[in-house]
Structures are given as structure tokens and as C-alpha cells.
Amino acid sequence: MSIQGRIGRTGGGRVKRALGVQAALEWAFRVEKAQLELTVPEEKTGESLGYGLEHVLLQRAALGCRIDGGQYKIGSYTHEDAEVIAACVAGMPDSMGGKRMAIRVAELARAGLTPDWMPSAVPRCVPVEVKRNQHGERAATTVIGTARVLTRGKWRSVDILACPVTFSPHPHQIEAAHRAYDDWWQALGWIRDGLIAGGMLREVEVTEVMPRVRPWKARASAK
Structure with missing residues (x-):
């Protein structure tokens, strides 16, 4: 009216x-x-x-x-x-x-x-941070620990990476x-x-x- x-x-x-x-x-x-x-x-x-x-x-x-x-x-x-x-x-x-x-x-x-x-809001799982460069964008990662792996007959230490996420909204x-x-x-x-x-x-x-x-x-x- x-x-x-x-x-x-x-x-x-x-x-x-x-x-x-x-x-x-x-x-x-x-x-x-x-x-x-x-x-x-x-x-x-x-x-x-x-x-x-x-x-x-x-x-x-x-x-x-x-x-x-x-x-x-x-x-x-x-x-x-x-x-x-x-x-x-x-x-x-x-x-x-x-x-x-x-x-x-x-x-x-x-x-x-x-x-x-x-x-219209639907919670979606998204990266907390996104990094951009000349190759595009990717989710930012953080080191949460290390591990020993056997590669080509040698033991090496490698970082364990994780991608922090959140819900938005x-x-x-x-x-x-x-x-x-x-x-x-x-x-x-x-x-x-x-x-x-x-x-x-x-x-x-x-x-x-x-x-x-x-x-x-x-x-x-x-x-």
C-alpha cells in the first residue's frame, strides 16, 4: 500500500x-x-x-x-x-x-x-587469509610442526603446513x-x-x- x-x-x-x-x-x-x-x-x-x-x-x-x-x-x-x-x-x-x-x-x-x-547469507568455509602474486591467489598457510620423512634414502625434516579457515558470514x-x-x-x-x-x-x-x-x-x- x-x-x-x-x-x-x-x-x-x-x-x-x-x-x-x-x-x-x-x-x-x-x-x-x-x-x-x-x-x-x-x-x-x-x-x-x-x-x-x-x-x-x-x-x-x-x-x-x-x-x-x-x-x-x-x-x-x-x-x-x-x-x-x-x-x-x-x-x-x-x-x-x-x-x-x-x-x-x-x-x-x-x-x-x-x-x-x-x-541470502549461507556460512561458507573460507581461508582466513589469501595471498596474491603474479601466479594468482592461494590460501595462506602456517607451520604447525615438523616431521621426519625418508626421501631418496635420506631422512629429512619437513614443515607440516595447515590452512587456517573460518566461516563467512x-x-x-x-x-x-x-x-x-x-x-x-x-x-x-x-x-x-x-x-x-x-x-x-x-x-x-x-x-x-x-x-x-x-x-x-x-x-x-x-x-
Whole structure:
């Protein structure tokens, strides 16, 4: 579903525009250029806890007042629903990644991207080092010991060589990419549920639609 057009702002019994949470985020941050406000209260320990979602939404829609959409744009307008969406993202709790995840969600939405879960990555055994010369390239070797061999009636000492190898990409890299995608997916679920439960959006309706959950499992089962 395209998110490039702005939502109309005329009055009267308008049907809300239905968007999945990822599309709603991209509309808010990419099209409407909404910004994050990450100032949060701190306890005496100084640990940031983040605002509760209800607090953020209620502050944004206090007394039913219209949200000031001109705070960040000079001479232009940021849709009030986009401001509410940005406020929800800014209220990301520490259990979901806090400020770091809020920034990550906003940056990906602004770029129109999904986290790279390395869909084509297959660990392959490769040399740790490759040496190149006029004859081409070959795997670098290292001496791991010596041995005595009988050659033409004489005993000689020869080096025992080994080629150090590694896996590229390393399975740990792929696992980390999968975890990062899953954390992002969980954060989007929190935002979706909060926006639906909050009921503060006036012209946008966030649906239950979510990005694919753990798409690497679906790919594995399809093989």
C-alpha cells in the first residue's frame, strides 16, 4: 500500500485511512517528517525508564486539544496523527529497547527500510587469509610442526603446513541479524497495540497487519 500521499484534512465523516503499523510509521517519519522527543523522566538512580504509553498519548492529546504540528517544520505542517505516532515511538519502554530501539524504529521508517536479517547469507568455509602474486591467489598457510620423512634414502625434516579457515558470514553474525529483526518486530507490535488501544488517531487507523514474523523460518521450511 502506497504511503506517499498525504491524508486529506477536510472535515466531516471521513473514513479513516487504514495502515499497518510499518506503513503508518513510514508515513509519519518519511512523509510527514515527524521527529522524536526523547526527554524522559529519571529516577534518583538516574536510570531512564521511559514514559508509559498512556502518559505519552494523553499528554499529546491533553484536554482534546489539537497537537501543534508546526513545532519542527518552519512554514509547514506535520500531521497531528504523525505527531502521536512519533510520541508513541518515543515512549518505548526499556523492556523493548528504550531510546535505542525508538531511534532505530524511526530511522528505519524514515528510510523506508526493514532490518536486514541476512536472507541470502549461507556460512561458507573460507581461508582466513589469501595471498596474491603474479601466479594468482592461494590460501595462506602456517607451520604447525615438523616431521621426519625418508626421501631418496635420506631422512629429512619437513614443515607440516595447515590452512587456517573460518566461516563467512559467521553463524553468530546471522543469529545476531535475526535477533535484531525479531527485537524490531516486537517493538512494532508494542507500538501497534498501543496505538490501537489508545484510540488517539483521528484520520489514520492502525490495523493488525504486521511485517513477516521470523521470515528466515518460512524460507527454511520452503526448501
